[in-house]
Amino acid sequence: MIYVALGLLGLVLAILVFNDGQTPVVGLEPDQLAGLAGGSALLAMVVAGFWGEFRSRMGENIRALLIWALLGLVVVAAYAYRDEARELGNRIIGELRPGSAATGPGGTVTITRRAGGDFQVRAQVRASSNDRTQSFVFDTGASTVVLTAENAAALGLTPKDSEYSVRVSTANGTTVAAPVFLDSISVGDITVKRVSALVSRPGALFDNLLGMSFLSRLASYEVRGDRLILRAAP
Known part of the structure; x- marks a missing residue:
């Protein structure tokens, strides 16, 4: 050469x-x-x-x-095949950590049912300039999002006694809660801003509830077997 x-x-x-x-x-x-x-x-x-x-x-x-x-x-x-690989990875994480959001195509988010039978949803909550990851029980029977007093305090929400004015029914009976607004709730890639919520009295509730004030603002939500599928509004 x-x-x-x-x-x-x-x-x-x-x-x-x-x-x-x-x-x-x-x-x-x-x-x-x-x-x-x-x-x-x-x-x-x-x-x-x-x-x-x-x-x-x-x-x-x-x-x-x-x-x-x-x-x-x-x-x-x-x-x-990066999108397919990402979806597969999210599914594996969802199986290993029930409650973790698995993001799928078309703006969907999938949550895997816990062994106890309910859907525990991990969400990023922002209020009063505080940002926390908190767990919620998926509850279509709750007309609004409900926070326990302890989780609300972690977000800087500490209602006065006079603000507990809304009567609510819980597994422990009837109690009162304080109305508040959350800056946003994010589940996976789905974010809903300015969400109305209630703060329960200390000891009245032991789990946050992901109720209709969040769910009704999605494009749709459905349960398929052991999976809860949320779709973002356009």
């Missing part, structure tokens, strides 16, 4: 000498042709050097090339 490159370089030089550097050759000016020939010869010598090194350890180098080709194929495949 080196000899071929040197031969081509010599041929170009001979053409340039006989051409007297005045007339374009194959559409190139003489200085452009000279630069192209010199660069090509240098590249040919570099390639020849690498080829000689490659040929001396042919088997080992072919194995290395195959490994790199396989790695490249894996990277290309991972990029091409």
Whole structure:
């Protein structure tokens, strides 16, 4: 290969000498042709050097090339199927950690049922400049989102006694709660802003409830077997 490159370089030089550097050759000016020939010869010598090194350890180098080709194929495949891989990963996380939101195509979020039989939904709640991840029990029977007194306090919501004015029914009987507004509730990629909620009296409730003031603002929600599927409003 080196000899071929040197031969081509010599041929170009001979053409340039006989051409007297005045007339374009194959559409190139003489200085452009000279630069192209010199660069090509240098590249040919570099390639020849690498080829000689490659040929001396042919088997080992072919194995290395195959490994790199396989790695490249894996990277290309991972990029091409990135959405499917993300959905699969979210499903695995949902199975390992029930309550974690698994984001799917079309703005859907899937929650896996807990062993106890209910849907525990982990949501990011923002209120009074505080941002907390809290667990909610999915409850279509609750007309609004309800926070326990302790979880509300973690968000900076501490209603006065006079603000507990809404009567609510719980598993422990009838009690009163204080109306509040939450800046936002996010479940996976679904975010609902300015959500009305209630804060229960201390000791009256032991779990937050994800009620209709959040659910009714979604495009839809449904239960399929052990999965709760939420769809974001357009």
